[in-house]
Amino acid sequence: MKFVYISCNISKLEQTTEEIRNLGIKTFQIVEDTAGSFENGNPRMNTSVWPGTNAVIFLQVTPEKCKELLSTVRRMNTEIVNENERILAASWECEDYVYSDEEKEA
Numbered sequence: 001m002k003f004v005y006i007s008c009n010i011s012k013l014e015q016t017t018e019e020i021r022n023l024g025i026k027t028f029q030i031v032e033d034t035a036g037s038f039e040n041g042n043p044r045m046n047t048s049v050w051p052g053t054n055a056v057i058f059l060q061v062t063p064e065k066c067k068e069l070l071s072t073v074r075r076m077n078t079e080i081v082n083e084n085e086r087i088l089a090a091s092w093e094c095e096d097y098v099y100s101d102e103e104k105e106a
Contacts, residue, residue, distance in 0.1 A: 002066040041083035
């Protein structure tokens with residue numbers, strides 16, 4: 001299992017979640033209105049000096065879906081109009097993943 005962290009401008013959230021659903025990924029969590037800054041583009045701190053916010057998406061996916069997802073993010077980043085639309089994605093191994101009712105499975 002892989003854990004994936006995605007951060008994007010709030011304006012890209014709908015398109016990003018649509019792409020996630022198109023990959024058949026059903027398990028993810030969204031945190032809207034996060035402040036942050038990327039290497040390129042303007043900081044989004046939800047202030048009068050740096051208006052706007054980001055969104056963060058957390059996913060738990062198979063290694064195969066992770067490859068597909070990162071490929072999709074790479075493609076989306078080639079289609080940006082400006083640096084403020086760039087999406088950050090990172091993945092790492094997920095040691096444990098508990099969701100099901102393990103007592104019923106025994």
